[in-house]
Amino acid sequence: xxxxxxxxxxxxxxxYTLGDIRKAESFFxxxxxxxxxxxxxxxxxxxxxxxxxxAWSAQDFSKAKTLFENCLGYGYYAENGEVFAKIADCIxxxxxxxxxxxxxxxxxxxxxxxxxxxxxxxxxxxxxYMTSGEGTDRLFELLQQAKTTSPDNASLYYVEGQAYKQxxxxxxxxxxxxxxxxxxxxxxxxxxGKGQMYxxxxxxxxxxxxxxxxxxKYMALVQEFEVTLKKCIEPFEQAYVVCEDPAIKSTxxxxxxx
Numbered sequence: 001x002x003x004x005x006x007x008x009x010x011x012x013x014x015x016y017t018l019g020d021i022r023k024a025e026s027f028f029x030x031x032x033x034x035x036x037x038x039x040x041x042x043x044x045x046x047x048x049x050x051x052x053x054x055a056w057s058a059q060d061f062s063k064a065k066t067l068f069e070n071c072l073g074y075g076y077y078a079e080n081g082e083v084f085a086k087i088a089d090c091i092x093x094x095x096x097x098x099x100x101x102x103x104x105x106x107x108x109x110x111x112x113x114x115x116x117x118x119x120x121x122x123x124x125x126x127x128x129y130m131t132s133g134e135g136t137d138r139l140f141e142l143l144q145q146a147k148t149t150s151p152d153n154a155s156l157y158y159v160e161g162q163a164y165k166q167x168x169x170x171x172x173x174x175x176x177x178x179x180x181x182x183x184x185x186x187x188x189x190x191x192x193g194k195g196q197m198y199x200x201x202x203x204x205x206x207x208x209x210x211x212x213x214x215x216x217k218y219m220a221l222v223q224e225f226e227v228t229l230k231k232c233i234e235p236f237e238q239a240y241v242v243c244e245d246p247a248i249k250s251t252x253x254x255x256x257x258x
Contacts, residue, residue: 024050065090158187177191
């Protein structure tokens with residue numbers, strides 16, 4: 001039975017690699033069913049998650065929701081609580097009523113309680129609070145609760161910075177990134193987050209300048225672009241110094257070259 005389940009899994013990965021998402025989903029489900037048979041009788045949560053993910057990729061959101069909920073039922077949340085974010089996304093596609101939106105929010109808040117540093121969960125909450133008309137105060141209340149529980153967790157301040165960046169409040173985002181770095185000077189993402197924020201803003205200003213016909217406004221945008229671009233240099237340099245991952249370090253170097 002174990003060999004059969006492993007064979008189905010291999011076929012699923014082969015199909016996925018070839019771009020046949022539906023076939024991959026079918027094989028992942030078959031692997032789950034095979035592993036559950038006697039005498040093996042194992043709950044293959046990894047294959048179950050992959051079946052849910054491929055159903056989601058194929059935009060079969062109703063089926064994906066059921067499979068992701070099965071993952072939760074077995075206590076499997078995937079990396080950084082991704083299951084919660086995916087269920088919320090599925091609900092947003094299959095139920096656009098107020099009740100559906102509330103259900104999606106509830107899953108995101110449940111996920112946040114377990115995985116407060118998950119960007120996909122936080123961004124899901126941002127999207128909900130911005131589109132529901134409720135405002136984002138609740139999101140920052142949740143972040144504050146998490147920081148109160150884990151005051152030295154640098155990643156929480158980084159996520160807060162990402163949230164403010166998403167909302168367009170760069171000053172508060174920069175402050176949060178700085179607080180993240182203060183909590184852990186070796187936390188590379190605090191510096192990357194700040195550098196990326198200014199880099200992205202500089203590109204945005206550059207695009208605006210290129211389409212601006214008024215000379216005075218054009219020069220003002222160019223000046224703002226240059227000032228903003230310089231702001232990304234120091235955090236990227238700090239990130240390069242503390243980074244221990246060769247791949248991430250190479251990416252940082254590319255930003256600095258530009």
